[in-house]
Each structure stands twice: as structure tokens, then as C-alpha cells.
Amino acid sequence: MDFSHSSRSEAIRSQVFQFMEHYVLPYNAQWHREVAAGRYPLELVNDIKALARWDGLWNLFLPGLRDDEPGTPLSTLDYAPVAETMGRVHWAAEVFNCSAPDTGNMELLHRFATPAQYRDWLAPLLDGEIRSCFAMSEPDVASSDATGIRTSIRRDGGDYVINGRKWFITGALHPNCRLAVVLGVSDEAPDSDPHHRHSMVLVPMDAPGLEIVRDLPVMHYHAPEGHCELVFRNVRVPAANLLGDEGRGFAMAQARLGPGRIHHCMRSIGQCELALELMRERALERRSFGRYLSEQANIGDWIAWSRMEIDQARLLVLHAAWLIDQGRDSEARTAVSAIKVVVAQLQTRVVDRAMQVFGAMGLTPDTPLSYLWTWGRAMRFLDGPDEVHLRSVARSELRRARETRGATARYFTLPGGGAET
Structure with missing residues (x-):
């Protein structure tokens, strides 16, 4: 049984380690100073992101990345030691375009996006031009049972109308966050299969009726990108913003x-x-x-x-x-x-x-x-x-x-x- 990492994985892990030694750790103190001053260190992060992309250390998490898409795809196994190396500095994953919740959202869009959704949302996410959040958790619903999610996604003519409250939504305060992937109930019949009542819609963060109510600290720690409470009050998006099929959200x-x-x-x-x-x-x-x-x-x-x-x-x-x-x-x-x-x-x-x-x-x-x-x-x-x-x-x-x-x-x-x- 061979316990060594593949040569490709080890080479990229070494490259990521050296990159962090030269471009991340020297600016770690500056990153924290800017965060302590109430600013997200956007210029600093963007400068390092440009270097990482130039070095090919980009979108490493996505095994299904195509040749015409930016980045260097790794298998899940090959990505493990690379992600471990990134994890040593908690903000480092962003400079490689490998940070949550964007990674999960990009995987979703990669599998289910329409051509228009790809153009409007996935392409800029893959390029690192925008960030996103995933709106799933709710304050009145136990996180252990996601079938209980109550946010309503109701069809109204050519639109969907969203009403509900979400919280601990990571990344919603990031200055580049442009998209919320929202999970809610689209089939309100009480006798429906609880695993086929939910759908996902793509909601621009500047949509009328979407409000960031507050940033929630975790054990008194405020993440600069935010873990936020969001309220959706009659937020209206085109029906074309449905991700995948109705009832497949769960x-x-x-x-x-x-x-x-x-x-x-x-x-x-x-x-x-x-x-x-x-x-x-x-x-x-x-x-x-x-x-x-x-x-x-x-x-x-x-x-x-x-x-x-x-x-x-x-x-x-x-x-x-x-x-x-x-x-x-x-x-x-x-x-x-x-x-x-x-x-x-x-x-x-x-x-x-x-x-x-x-x-x-x-x-x-x-x-x-x-x-x-x-x-x-x-x-x-x-x-x-x-x-x-x-x-x-x-x-x-x-x-x-x-x-x-x-x-x-x-x-x-x-x-x-x-x-x-």
C-alpha cells in the first residue's frame, strides 16, 4: 500500500507552500491590521490573487474544470495536501480562489447552471472577480433537519418571489459578494415529499427587498467577510434565476x-x-x-x-x-x-x-x-x-x-x- 502523494499533488503542494512563504505570510500582519481597522484588505488580497493566478495556483479544488476554464484542476485526493497547506493561514484560500462558500457555489453552478447563468455568475466566480454566499441556515429551524427550512420561493408569472430569514450566511459582507444562492420552499403543499419541496434560486445581493440585518460574531469573533443574518422581503427575481429544477433544491x-x-x-x-x-x-x-x-x-x-x-x-x-x-x-x-x-x-x-x-x-x-x-x-x-x-x-x-x-x-x-x- 502506497501512502505517498502523487508527484503532481506534491509538486503543487510545494508550489503553494513556497507561494505562501513569499506572498502570504509576509503580509499576514498587514491583513490583520486592516481587518482590525474595520477594512477588508481588498487591494492586498487582489494583488496576491493576481500572482497566484499567474502561477497557475487557481481553482485547484474543482476536478471537473475544463480546458477552456481558468485554473489547475486536481482530484479530491490530490487536493487534500494542498488544502492542508492553505489552511495554515485562515485567509489564504481566497488568494487561490479556493475559499468557501465560493467553492461549493462554483461546483453547483458548474453542474446545473444554464448558459446565461454561467455567463452572468459562474464565469466571474471562476475568474475571481466576484464572491458569493450560500443562504441555507435559518434562525427558527434546527440545522440538523434542513427539510424544515421555511423561506418561501413562490412562482408569480415570469418571476420567483422570495420571503424569509437566513442567518450565519458566510461571506455576505465581503465587498465583492454579488450573489446569494438561496434554498427555500417552492412547493407549499403540506403533504408533499419533504425532500422534494425545496428549490434554489440565484439572487443578486443588490436585489430590492434583500437586507443584511446584522453580522453575527462567532464566539465574539467578527469575520471580516461576515456571518450574516439576511432578510428577504418580497425579493423578486426572474424565473430564469432558478438553479436546476424545481423540487431538486434539497x-x-x-x-x-x-x-x-x-x-x-x-x-x-x-x-x-x-x-x-x-x-x-x-x-x-x-x-x-x-x-x-x-x-x-x-x-x-x-x-x-x-x-x-x-x-x-x-x-x-x-x-x-x-x-x-x-x-x-x-x-x-x-x-x-x-x-x-x-x-x-x-x-x-x-x-x-x-x-x-x-x-x-x-x-x-x-x-x-x-x-x-x-x-x-x-x-x-x-x-x-x-x-x-x-x-x-x-x-x-x-x-x-x-x-x-x-x-x-x-x-x-x-x-x-x-x-x-
């Missing part, structure tokens, strides 16, 4: 979330690696009670457990990526649910250890640790809470048990004490 949303979940996990592995590196170095430098922290047995245990757990999680992520590339969709869905739980909990666990080694500094913006912990905690909700993914894995296991029921009987001892032959 299935399309699930298809979109799969790659998004694995991309989050890939970047999270990179953030866990960074936290471990910070913890190791701090343990070698910091003294307490006359000894370096690295000489304390419990600190050594934290470092060792972190190393082992990160490697375990990485193997699970790579296996899920391989299943996706092999077209083994049913197995891949379960594998992605598994890594979504494992990696989110891993991130808070590893980062928490690193924060403890840093002491009070780990709580401040002087290190990236407090942000990384916050994001890891948020990952236990976004793209589905842990409980839903655990339920998915359990269902898969129980389904296998039903298919092979009785096969374990030979492993039981008989009442008389002998073994069954």
Missing part, C-alpha cells in the same frame, strides 16, 4: 455540502499541524519551576497524542477523498460524515493543548490559537452538527449488520462451554 444542497465538508476538514488538518508546531516550540522555550515545559511528562503526552491523532485523522480524510474520486458515493457520504466529526473535535482538542502550553498568551490575538479554537468549535455545527453525522455513521453500520445478520454466531461459545464447530 438534493442539490446535500451534493454541494459533501465537497465543502471534506475541504473544511483538509484545511483543519493544516491548522492542527500549525497548532502542534506552535506547541512544540513553546514547550522548548518556556520555563516553569526551573524546568522547560518540554521536560514535563504531561506536556510530552500532549505533544505525542496530538501527533498521533492528527495522523489518524489525516488518513481518514485521505480515504474519504479517495472514495469520492472512485465514485463510491454511498461509502463516501459515510466517510465524510465520519471525518466531519473526528476533525472538528480534533481541532478543539489539539488547539486547547497548545493554548494551555502558551498560557494567557494563547487567549490573545498575539497567536492564531484563539481563532483556530473558535473555528474548530464552529465546525461542530457548520455543514451539519456532530449528532447528524454520528447518526449517519451509525445507520451505515446498522445497515451492514442487517445485511450480514447471524454471521457472528460462530464466535459465541455454546452453553456447555464448548465452541461451535
Whole structure:
């Protein structure tokens, strides 16, 4: 069994690493200064984006990218170490046009857009000229059951009219955000199949009746691109803005979330690696009670457990990526649910250890640790809470048990004490 990355993947990972060393990390402090001043560092990011595109480090996440579209497509498996490298700096993915929620929206549009939708929305997204958001979550609906989404998408002549409220809509405050992909109910019959009642529409962010009510902080952290609450009041868009078919919105949303979940996990592995590196170095430098922290047995245990757990999680992520590339969709869905739980909990666990080694500094913006912990905690909700993914894995296991029921009987001892032959 070969555990090495392909030569192509390794070459691009190395190229991305060097690019970040030369063009991202030197400007990391400036990015944070501009954000702290209440500005999105648009000029800085756009300058680095131009360099990344020139180097061919563009749209790396999209395996189905055509020759006439900009970028360098990688398989899901090949993209994993590249995304891990990007994840070490949380704003870096944007400079490669590989940041959420655009990646998921581009995948949706790549599969379902009409020629006009391609021209108006997908082409500028692929070029990095605009950003987008995905309006799915609602404040009055449990995120564990997306069939309960209530936003109304009602046909009115040649238009659709949208009414509803969405929240935690990532990217809505980005200065280049021009498009919201909105999931809502288009079939309001109470006895309809709950999985075929929803549709998706493309809504320009400047559409009359669409209001950004507020930016929602995550654990008191305000992301510069926003996690926003949106209200749609009689927002009217042409019927041509329907994405895909009516009633297919729920299935399309699930298809979109799969790659998004694995991309989050890939970047999270990179953030866990960074936290471990910070913890190791701090343990070698910091003294307490006359000894370096690295000489304390419990600190050594934290470092060792972190190393082992990160490697375990990485193997699970790579296996899920391989299943996706092999077209083994049913197995891949379960594998992605598994890594979504494992990696989110891993991130808070590893980062928490690193924060403890840093002491009070780990709580401040002087290190990236407090942000990384916050994001890891948020990952236990976004793209589905842990409980839903655990339920998915359990269902898969129980389904296998039903298919092979009785096969374990030979492993039981008989009442008389002998073994069954």
C-alpha cells in the first residue's frame, strides 16, 4: 500500500507552500491590521490573487474544470495536501480562489447552471472577480433537519418571489459578494415529499427587498467577510434565476455540502499541524519551576497524542477523498460524515493543548490559537452538527449488520462451554 502523494499533488503542494512563504505570510500582519481597522484588505488580497493566478495556483479544488476554464484542476485526493497547506493561514484560500462558500457555489453552478447563468455568475466566480454566499441556515429551524427550512420561493408569472430569514450566511459582507444562492420552499403543499419541496434560486445581493440585518460574531469573533443574518422581503427575481429544477433544491444542497465538508476538514488538518508546531516550540522555550515545559511528562503526552491523532485523522480524510474520486458515493457520504466529526473535535482538542502550553498568551490575538479554537468549535455545527453525522455513521453500520445478520454466531461459545464447530 502506497501512502505517498502523487508527484503532481506534491509538486503543487510545494508550489503553494513556497507561494505562501513569499506572498502570504509576509503580509499576514498587514491583513490583520486592516481587518482590525474595520477594512477588508481588498487591494492586498487582489494583488496576491493576481500572482497566484499567474502561477497557475487557481481553482485547484474543482476536478471537473475544463480546458477552456481558468485554473489547475486536481482530484479530491490530490487536493487534500494542498488544502492542508492553505489552511495554515485562515485567509489564504481566497488568494487561490479556493475559499468557501465560493467553492461549493462554483461546483453547483458548474453542474446545473444554464448558459446565461454561467455567463452572468459562474464565469466571474471562476475568474475571481466576484464572491458569493450560500443562504441555507435559518434562525427558527434546527440545522440538523434542513427539510424544515421555511423561506418561501413562490412562482408569480415570469418571476420567483422570495420571503424569509437566513442567518450565519458566510461571506455576505465581503465587498465583492454579488450573489446569494438561496434554498427555500417552492412547493407549499403540506403533504408533499419533504425532500422534494425545496428549490434554489440565484439572487443578486443588490436585489430590492434583500437586507443584511446584522453580522453575527462567532464566539465574539467578527469575520471580516461576515456571518450574516439576511432578510428577504418580497425579493423578486426572474424565473430564469432558478438553479436546476424545481423540487431538486434539497438534493442539490446535500451534493454541494459533501465537497465543502471534506475541504473544511483538509484545511483543519493544516491548522492542527500549525497548532502542534506552535506547541512544540513553546514547550522548548518556556520555563516553569526551573524546568522547560518540554521536560514535563504531561506536556510530552500532549505533544505525542496530538501527533498521533492528527495522523489518524489525516488518513481518514485521505480515504474519504479517495472514495469520492472512485465514485463510491454511498461509502463516501459515510466517510465524510465520519471525518466531519473526528476533525472538528480534533481541532478543539489539539488547539486547547497548545493554548494551555502558551498560557494567557494563547487567549490573545498575539497567536492564531484563539481563532483556530473558535473555528474548530464552529465546525461542530457548520455543514451539519456532530449528532447528524454520528447518526449517519451509525445507520451505515446498522445497515451492514442487517445485511450480514447471524454471521457472528460462530464466535459465541455454546452453553456447555464448548465452541461451535
